[in-house]
Amino acid sequence: MIRNLKTQLRFTFYNSQPIQNLYNEALVAFDFLQNNTNFRIRPSTYACLISTCSSLRSLQLGRKVHDHILSSKSQPDVVLQNYILNMYGKCGSLEDARVVSDEMPQRNV
Template identity: 90%
Template sequence: MLLTEQFSNDYISSLCKQNMYNEALVAFDFLQNNTNFRIRPSTYAGLISACSSLRSLQLGRKVHDHILLSKCQPDVILQNHILNTYGKCGSLEDARMVFDEMPQRNVVSWTAMIARCSQNGPENECD
């Protein structure tokens, strides 16, 4: 990994850990538009969690789209973050899509989906 990639990932992750979500997403925008660097799965997790904290469905979809277009193979942890973000942002449809496409689910996946259904969906939506 190039030093600049490592620095960029560390910088964005640091901003997320400091709850500087808007700044982290601005840095992500800048870097994705101006360089060709790889984002680590842990950095994606911080970015998608930032979108969740901001309750921004639009930004969550943007980061998720970037994940899908990248060569990153999201693990169950990153997929749970994406699932949780869609649920917290009120998009049960997107959350269900992520859940249905997960090759592996764990207790967190099921709990997140059940919680989002109970908060956002009609009673029969999560059958």
């Protein structure tokens, strides 16, 4: 449990340091978390991951993270949904952005 907590904290730190270009390390950490089925990822960590995908303009990685969010047990909150919507927009997938927008129970204006 403590090892997982340390991994979560390190992963969130890497994703909060875009100036240092630690995107690759963040994505490696995501692969680790994705393969560790006993580990639950927090919405704030997902938001960091989605932000990384937006910065990289990586639609493929963004979809991978979004699929992981959808397959998890928790529903994304409004903040995370806005990150996802923004990522699809920045990556040029307006169709996916529209689907996310239409599925949002509540929208920030």
